[in-house]
Amino acid sequence: xxxxxxxxxxxxxxxxxxxxxxxxxxxxxxxxxxxxxxxxxxxxxxxxxxxxxxxxxxxxxxxxxxxxxxxxxxxxxxxxxxxxxxxxxxxxxxxxxxxxxxxxxxxxxxxxxxxxxxxxxxxxxxxxxxxxxxxxxxxxxx
Amino acid sequence: xxxxxxxxxxxxxxxxxxxxxxxxxxxxxxxxxxxxxxxxxxxxxxxxxxxxxxxxxxxxxxxxxxxxxxxxxxxxxxxxxxxxxxxxxxxxxxxxxxxxxxxxxxxxxxxxxxxxxxxxxxxxxxxxxxxxxxxxxxxxxxxxxxxxxxxxxxxxxxxxxxxxxxxxxxxxxxxxxxxxxxxxxxxxxxxxxxxxxxxxxxxxxxxxxxxxxxxxxxxxxxxxxxxxxxxxxxxxxxxxxxxxxxxxxxxxxxxxxxxxxxxxxxxxxxxxxxxxxxxxxxxxxxxxxxxxxxxxxxxxxxxxxxxxxxxxxxxxxxxxxxxxxxxxxxxxxxxxxxxxxx
Numbered sequence: 001x002x003x004x005x006x007x008x009x010x011x012x013x014x015x016x017x018x019x020x021x022x023x024x025x026x027x028x029x030x031x032x033x034x035x036x037x038x039x040x041x042x043x044x045x046x047x048x049x050x051x052x053x054x055x056x057x058x059x060x061x062x063x064x065x066x067x068x069x070x071x072x073x074x075x076x077x078x079x080x081x082x083x084x085x086x087x088x089x090x091x092x093x094x095x096x097x098x099x100x101x102x103x104x105x106x107x108x109x110x111x112x113x114x115x116x117x118x119x120x121x122x123x124x125x126x127x128x129x130x131x132x133x134x135x136x137x138x139x140x141x142x
Numbered sequence: 143x144x145x146x147x148x149x150x151x152x153x154x155x156x157x158x159x160x161x162x163x164x165x166x167x168x169x170x171x172x173x174x175x176x177x178x179x180x181x182x183x184x185x186x187x188x189x190x191x192x193x194x195x196x197x198x199x200x201x202x203x204x205x206x207x208x209x210x211x212x213x214x215x216x217x218x219x220x221x222x223x224x225x226x227x228x229x230x231x232x233x234x235x236x237x238x239x240x241x242x243x244x245x246x247x248x249x250x251x252x253x254x255x256x257x258x259x260x261x262x263x264x265x266x267x268x269x270x271x272x273x274x275x276x277x278x279x280x281x282x283x284x285x286x287x288x289x290x291x292x293x294x295x296x297x298x299x300x301x302x303x304x305x306x307x308x309x310x311x312x313x314x315x316x317x318x319x320x321x322x323x324x325x326x327x328x329x330x331x332x333x334x335x336x337x338x339x340x341x342x343x344x345x346x347x348x349x350x351x352x353x354x355x356x357x358x359x360x361x362x363x364x365x366x367x368x369x370x371x372x373x374x375x376x377x378x379x380x381x382x383x384x385x386x387x388x389x390x391x392x393x394x395x396x397x398x399x400x401x402x403x404x405x406x407x408x409x410x411x412x413x414x415x416x417x418x419x420x421x422x423x424x425x426x427x428x429x430x431x432x433x434x435x436x437x438x439x440x441x442x443x444x445x446x447x448x449x450x451x452x453x454x455x456x457x458x459x460x461x462x463x464x465x466x467x468x469x470x471x472x473x474x475x476x477x478x479x480x481x482x483x484x
Contacts, residue, residue, distance in 0.1 A: 057181035090372070100280045107372040113364060114372075115181075117188050124181035124188050132377065134190075136352045136424055137366030137387035 052129040054091050059122045080121035177202050184209045185329050186276050187351030195343030215240045216324045219277045229321040236312035244311050246324045254301045257439035259408050264301045266323035271295050274404035283395040292410040329353045330434030355384035355430045368422040376476040384430035388437035389422035407442050418444040419462045427456035
């Protein structure tokens with residue numbers, strides 16, 4: 001009975017895997033790249049849980065991201081003039097040149113998902129970081 | 143001499159190509175399928191949408207177009223909107239309207255009946271009389287309207303002063319002074335329409351001015367404390383549902399030590415003056431638009447009327463000055479000590 005002989009290419013491949021060892025140097029490099037990129041992607045997705053911070057947006061564009069733990073005065077000159085103050089881990093709109101001044105009269109914010117909105121100037125200030133996904137109620141912007 | 147261990151050339155090329163493809167798949171599966179709108183302005187308030195699933199980024203562009211389309215039709219602040227044209231029209235003069243205005247008019251009529259006129263999109267003349275129009279509101283007032291002017295204005299604040307020709311898609315007023323405003327359901331309607339755009343995706347969280355809807359996983363939603371808006375009243379777990387809150391703290395001014403808020407009853411006065419002591423109502427159910435309208439209706443009609451909500455498929459958290467009440471099936475956790483559960 002004629003014995004089965006592997007195809008020449010298959011034989012070479014089998015010999016290669018038999019001799020090469022568990023990992024090739026390039027395989028290690030590729031694996032490291034995958035692990036680093038994966039860790040970076042996961043970090044990007046879960047960064048909101050890292051800690052409390054405030055973000056300031058102008059018409060969807062992120063202008064500033066600051067820690068709530070560091071007091072600061074942030075001046076925004078975009079469509080109009082706004083001054084945002086971070087003090088004692090709370091954020092308030094100190095000044096705005098909008099007509100209705102609703103944002104200036106709004107309470108200070110400190111909880112994840114809370115916002116101060118200056119609709120006439122297109123500015124939104126929001127607290128991020130924490131367990132809350134969204135907040136219902138709050139001041140209506142006008 | 144030891145033979146060099148080499149991979150056949152074609153297999154080597156295939157191996158590297160395969161590795162690159164796998165790497166890209168891993169990266170995209172982790173980060174490429176989640177998209178967030180960022181913080182944007184629409185309807186005079188904020189909107190934020192987070193979507194997970196293939197094609198999420200493309201949906202965000204559709205959402206932006208949709209919101210602009212709705213706002214262009216129904217905003218009282220845009221002179222060329224359908225609503226502005228209707229409000230400026232004379233009695234008997236038909237105004238042709240777009241699909242969003244037509245739908246919202248029909249729904250407003252339904253909700254007007256379902257809430258025993260507590261949700262009334264024709265109350266806009268009274269809202270203007272009390273200086274609560276979003277276009278002119280400043281949060282400051284020296285006086286309130288007279289009882290006579292309130293009674294006179296109330297006479298033409300009824301949905302019966304409008305008719306809708308479905309075939310022509312035209313709305314006609316029957317009183318020159320009558321005006322419409324869909325501010326009480328437009329944001330909820332927009333949330334529902336965005337949900338439709340998100341169908342087929344893994345997860346979505348939509349928030350337009352506190353009108354929220356979600357699907358594809360549990361979300362933790364905070365409810366603003368009505369007397370300390372810098373803190374939370376409590377949190378609820380929301381899954382495949384919508385929530386909307388109305389409160390007397392959202393747009394108000396104080397005259398002579400009395401708080402006057404933007405929710406007007408069918409007697410022509412802000413809630414809390416003549417009707418009941420509800421200061422916040424959060425309604426949970428399938429449609430954000432209906433939640434939006436019912437949250438207003440509960441504050442106007444009171445807790446006894448709200449007992450009907452579970453029969454409609456909706457639940458509510460009612461907050462008064464010193465207590466709160468849950469009607470329906472809600473996973474709510476209070477985070478405050480100022481109010482007892484009744």
